[in-house]
Amino acid sequence: xxxxxxxxxxxxxxxxxxxxxxxxxxxxxxxxxxxxxxxxxxxxxxxxxxxxxxxxxxxxxxxxxxxxxxxxxxxxxxxxxxxxxxxxxxxxxxxxxxxxxxxxxxxxxxxxxxxxxxxxxxxxxxxxxxxxxxxxxxxxxxxxxxxxxxxxxxxxxxxxxxxxxxxxxxxxxxxxxxxxxxxxxxxxxxxxxxxxxxxxxxxxxxxxxxxxxxxxxxxxxxxxxxxxxxxxxxxxxxxxxxxxxxxxxxxxxxxxxxxxxxxxxxxxxxxxxxxxxxxxxxxxxxxxxxxxxxxxxxxxxxxxxxxxxxxxxxxxxxxxxxxxxxxxxxxxxxxxxxx
Amino acid sequence: xxxxxxxxxxxxxxxxxxxxxxxxxxxxxxxxxxxxxxxxxxxxxxxxxxxxxxxxxxxxxxxxxxxxxxxxxxxxxxxxxxxxxxxxxxxxxxxxxxxxxxxxxxxxxxxxxxxxxxxxxxxxxxxxxxxxxxxxxxxxxxxxxxxxxxxxxxxxxxxxxxxxxxxxxxxxxxxxxxxxxxxxxxxxxxxxxxxxxxxxxxxxxxxxxxxxxxxxxxxxxxxxxxxxxxxxxxxxxxxxxxxxxxxxxxxxxxxxxxxxxxxxxxxxxxxxxxxxxxxxxxxxxxxxxxxxxxxxxxxxxxxxxxxxxxxxxxxxxxxxxxxxxxxxxxxxxxxxxxx
Numbered sequence: 171x172x173x174x175x176x177x178x179x180x181x182x183x184x185x186x187x188x189x190x191x192x193x194x195x196x197x198x199x200x201x202x203x204x205x206x207x208x209x210x211x212x213x214x215x216x217x218x219x220x221x222x223x224x225x226x227x228x229x230x231x232x233x234x235x236x237x238x239x240x241x242x243x244x245x246x247x248x249x250x251x252x253x254x255x256x257x258x259x260x261x262x263x264x265x266x267x268x269x270x271x272x273x274x275x276x277x278x279x280x281x282x283x284x285x286x287x288x289x290x291x292x293x294x295x296x297x298x299x300x301x302x303x304x305x306x307x308x309x310x311x312x313x314x315x316x317x318x319x320x321x322x323x324x325x326x327x328x329x330x331x332x333x334x335x336x337x338x339x340x341x342x343x344x345x346x347x348x349x350x351x352x353x354x355x356x357x358x359x360x361x362x363x364x365x366x367x368x369x370x371x372x373x374x375x376x377x378x379x380x381x382x383x384x385x386x387x388x389x390x391x392x393x394x395x396x397x398x399x400x401x402x403x404x405x406x407x408x409x410x411x412x413x414x415x416x417x418x419x420x421x422x423x424x425x426x427x428x429x430x431x432x433x434x435x436x437x438x439x440x441x442x443x444x445x446x447x448x449x450x451x452x453x454x455x456x457x458x459x460x461x462x463x464x465x466x467x468x469x470x471x472x473x474x475x476x477x478x479x480x481x482x483x484x485x486x487x488x489x490x491x492x493x494x495x496x497x498x499x500x501x502x503x504x505x506x507x508x509x
Numbered sequence: 510x511x512x513x514x515x516x517x518x519x520x521x522x523x524x525x526x527x528x529x530x531x532x533x534x535x536x537x538x539x540x541x542x543x544x545x546x547x548x549x550x551x552x553x554x555x556x557x558x559x560x561x562x563x564x565x566x567x568x569x570x571x572x573x574x575x576x577x578x579x580x581x582x583x584x585x586x587x588x589x590x591x592x593x594x595x596x597x598x599x600x601x602x603x604x605x606x607x608x609x610x611x612x613x614x615x616x617x618x619x620x621x622x623x624x625x626x627x628x629x630x631x632x633x634x635x636x637x638x639x640x641x642x643x644x645x646x647x648x649x650x651x652x653x654x655x656x657x658x659x660x661x662x663x664x665x666x667x668x669x670x671x672x673x674x675x676x677x678x679x680x681x682x683x684x685x686x687x688x689x690x691x692x693x694x695x696x697x698x699x700x701x702x703x704x705x706x707x708x709x710x711x712x713x714x715x716x717x718x719x720x721x722x723x724x725x726x727x728x729x730x731x732x733x734x735x736x737x738x739x740x741x742x743x744x745x746x747x748x749x750x751x752x753x754x755x756x757x758x759x760x761x762x763x764x765x766x767x768x769x770x771x772x773x774x775x776x777x778x779x780x781x782x783x784x785x786x787x788x789x790x791x792x793x794x795x796x797x798x799x800x801x802x803x804x805x806x807x808x809x810x811x812x813x814x815x816x817x818x819x820x821x822x823x824x825x826x827x828x829x830x831x832x833x834x835x836x837x838x839x840x841x842x843x844x845x846x847x848x
Contacts, residue, residue, distance in 0.1 A: 178653040178654070221648070221649030221652060221653070222649075223625070223628065223629060223649060223650070223653070224629060225629065225631060226626070226629035226630050226631075238609075238630070245595065246585070246591055246594045246595050246598065246610075247588075247591045247592045247594070247595035247805075248591070249586075249588055249591065249788075251591065252585055252586045252587065252588065252590065252591040253586045255585045255586070255610070256584065256585050256586035256612060259585065259610070259611060259612060263611075268609055268611065268626055268627070268630065269609065269610055269611065270577075270607055270608065270609055270610075271585075271594070271598070271608055271609075271610045272598060272607065272608065273595060273598060286562070287565070287607055288607070289562065290562060290563060290564065290565035291565050291577070291607065292564060292565075309560070310560030310561075310562060311562070313560060314517040314560070314562070315517070427788070427789075430789070430792050431791075431792070448788070448789060449588075449766070449787070449788065449789070450766070450769070450787060450788070450789040450790075450792075450793065451789075452770075453769050453770070453789075453793055454789065454792055454793065454794075455793075455794045466586075
């Protein structure tokens with residue numbers, strides 16, 4: 171096959187060593203019937219002696235499938251991605267499928283490169299946390315039979331399965347919680363506005379304020395990068411000035427980290443509800459109140475959708491929406507006077 | 510090629526549509542010379558019209574390599590694995606390679622299944638956080654030319670490249686730090702003793718105690734599962750009884766989480782140094798003192814070793830050992846009286 175794998179024993183070598191025909195070896199290797207126990211034992215002994223291993227890639231490619239799935243994340247190092255990834259892996263494993271993973275780094279061009287690289291390896295399907303705003307580049311792949319499910323954020327400009335969190339509802343609930351604790355001036359610190367989840371959470375914030383009949387000062391809203399310095403600048407802006415906010419809804423786990431790092435410098439300390447849970451949230455003083463997503467449930471839902479498609483389900487694209495859950499722990503229950 | 514991908518356009522289809530020969534299409538697709546600009550334009554137009562995509566798996570297999578790497582983790586959902594994974598991915602990307610990932614769940618049998626499944630897809634190499642105690646199952650794969658680098662823990666019963674943290678030195682430094690703050694009775698809460706890193710960190714604990722001339726009561730040592738209930742039981746045991754410890758070295762991030770959850774129930778509160786850093790460690794009260802590994806540096810070192818091997822480096826197996834770093838933040842600086 172090549173120089174690199176020239177030293178790999180082949181089925182022919184096994185047949186020669188066992189003193190049987192090639193077809194017999196093939197039957198044993200592929201678990202097919204029609205081989206006597208004695209023959210099978212001789213083949214197994216030759217396999218063990220030579221260290222022969224079946225080449226699944228070649229075998230699967232001949233069958234027209236690869237028993238592999240491409241999982242495209244924003245950043246595998248983010249805890250949200252890690253939990254989602256583990257859940258997809260477990261579903262894939264039940265279906266005998268291996269997982270390619272890759273991180274787009276919130277870069278549409280890199281998302282496309284990775285997705286097409288997975289497709290060029292003929293993955294059976296893709297699970298995608300999309301970074302880009304135009305997924306028409308996938309149309310030839312979908313037409314050729316690759317299944318694709320979007321997760322966390324929907325596909326753009328194509329119609330595809332998606333597993334999402336109820337971002338509007340979750341943000342609305344977080345803001346309503348702050349309003350119930352007496353806050354009237356509430357900030358929303360979100361990720362960049364072109365990110366679907368950020369835009370949806372902003373919408374939930376606006377809806378909750380409108381439902382309570384509260385005006386929104388646009389100065390209370392920051393849609394910005396999530397690095398600590400940017401978040402600190404946003405915190406300073408919304409808590410400074412003539413009418414500072416008394417509470418903050420932070421739009422994702424990275425923004426929450428930035429806010430938490432800035433809070434000790436502030437007096438009075440604004441109430442805080444974070445979108446996304448954090449591992450040590452209950453051990454902080456005060457405990458961190460969050461609107462929690464369930465990344466593992468998202469991953470499972472997306473992978474289940476994918477394998478249903480691979481099993482032949484050709485119903486119109488589905489959208490599964492999972493609820494977000496408010497977990498009060500202290501930081502979101504302080505009143506406007508900081509207590 | 511198959512029923513499933515029967516609808517995919519082939520190079521033959523492109524040649525027919527463009528009105529050129531198959532060899533011309535092949536030259537354009539593979540970026541080879543010898544095609545006039547006019548011909549190339551006609552081929553590109555046919556490719557766009559038909560939605561043709563090169564099949565990289567078949568192409569790479571013919572060349573005897575797959576431009577893919579298998580990364581075997583303990584649990585991709587663990588932040589340590591996530592950071593390590595991202596670093597491996599970035600190095601692989603620079604080398605034009607895609608990543609299969611899988612989680613062994615600390616199960617030796619599952620590690621072997623996954624590693625061999627990756628090999629059966631003819632990955633060029635493996636990066637393995639091993640769970641098992643016998644890696645001879647990889648010998649036929651290594652003989653056939655698959656490169657393997659172990660990370661976080663070394664291979665067992667085979668000689669292979671490894672990128673490790675200085676676990677003995679890190680634990681020794683953590684315990685010496687507690688001793689410098691006046692502690693004499695110090696507990697070590699580690700993971701299961703068959704796990705290499707757990708055994709090494711226990712060794713570092715014993716060395717630091719011996720260096721300071723301090724006796725070790727075996728009741729101060731717990732090598733146990735890392736679920737919260739087990740850790741809580743270990744904490745209660747070492748802080749109870751006639752001669753309770755005044756300080757704890759917790760052996761990894763999951764054990765530290767368990768200890769942190771149990772501490773509020775204890776008075777006096779023992780001093781704590783955790784092996785592995787945690788994302789909110791600096792925001793706790795007191796801040797969490799840790800012996801920090803650098804999972805991204807481990808991943809980079811392992812991936813660099815791997816790609817050096819794939820580039821033809823056939824020097825004897827190397828072991829790279831990275832330092833761990835003590836970060837004092839408060840919890841490890843309290844004296845034996847709890848202040």
